[in-house]
Amino acid sequence: MTKYQPKDSFQSPRFCGPRTFMRLPHVDRIDDQMDFVILGIPFDSGQSFRTGARFGPAAIRDFSILLRPFNPEQNINLFEYVSGVDYGDLPVIPGYIAETYDKIVEGLDPIVDKGIIPIVLGGDHSITLGELRAIAKKHGSVALVHFDAHSDTWDSYFGQKYNHGTPFRRAVEEGLLDVSRSIQVGMRGGLYSPEDLQDARELGFEVWTTNQFKQVGVTQMLNVIRERVGEGPVFLSFDIDFLDPVYAPGTGTPEVAGVSIDDALALVRGLTDLNFVGFDLVEVLPAYDSGQITAAAAANIVFEFITLIALMKRQKVQQKSVMM
Numbered sequence: 438m439t440k441y442q443p444k445d446s447f448q449s450p451r452f453c454g455p456r457t458f459m460r461l462p463h464v465d466r467i468d469d470q471m472d473f474v475i476l477g478i479p480f481d482s483g484q485s486f487r488t489g490a491r492f493g494p495a496a497i498r499d500f501s502i503l504l505r506p507f508n509p510e511q512n513i514n515l516f517e518y519v520s521g522v523d524y525g526d527l528p529v530i531p532g533y534i535a536e537t538y539d540k541i542v543e544g545l546d547p548i549v550d551k552g553i554i555p556i557v558l559g560g561d562h563s564i565t566l567g568e569l570r571a572i573a574k575k576h577g578s579v580a581l582v583h584f585d586a587h588s589d590t591w592d593s594y595f596g597q598k599y600n601h602g603t604p605f606r607r608a609v610e611e612g613l614l615d616v617s618r619s620i621q622v623g624m625r626g627g628l629y630s631p632e633d634l635q636d637a638r639e640l641g642f643e644v645w646t647t648n649q650f651k652q653v654g655v656t657q658m659l660n661v662i663r664e665r666v667g668e669g670p671v672f673l674s675f676d677i678d679f680l681d682p683v684y685a686p687g688t689g690t691p692e693v694a695g696v697s698i699d700d701a702l703a704l705v706r707g708l709t710d711l712n713f714v715g716f717d718l719v720e721v722l723p724a725y726d727s728g729q730i731t732a733a734a735a736a737n738i739v740f741e742f743i744t745l746i747a748l749m750k751r752q753k754v755q756q757k758s759v760m761m
Contacts, residue, residue, distance in 0.1 A: 483563025
């Protein structure tokens, strides 16, 4: 049985070959051997300040060649349990967000319908609405675990309903999210008014600021997330500006006093046993990066996404063996 896994770096140096995520094979078709696919959505026409996140997928892939298949923190060799590929990038239409949403849904539909878990590299945060539209067609409304400095629940920005500050309000309006099971963590920075965060709460989200998170710590935050999400399908969206700019300078709207990469990785690692049906990591802007710091953080977070899928598969294998 053929399984997709990274190239052996003892046989082929990491700097050889095309830049795919973690040196996975580039396969632009789907089959029964795939548990997950990495795909880029290089769209940044929804950004409101710095543009350039369209180059985020390439930057993340470029650093990811350093990643290795064994995760010592979780004590698992990922590709003993999962098979995955780099699917390449979905086509986008620069400057045309509604049309790009249609492209995203069209591209994700066969992947999601097959039960393959998409891991999307953005792109700005506006792309998540398109992803959730495709996810909801298969799974119905899903829980959202959202790590970000901003709630992205504005009604409009510059009079426009669709941009990187509005995707989760639109997702609620379209019935894509089960807000009773959804949580946003990491909000911080100045606001235009108190309503900026209150609106998210009134939409039904549980909202935790960065300061609130720091007061309770990783372990308690994970307990809160687990209790909130419960059972059922979950989508995880990670905006790289969740991190402090020290750890992620390459992003469009940085906010000081953020979360460390240590705590961010610990949070993602702790989300075991949840029923994830999709992931994305957005807002990496390499033009403002320094020494690939942001790309390094992003690649390692995506590595932890894959680990969560591998842990889910290992648990199923173990449960099956016990039943036999």
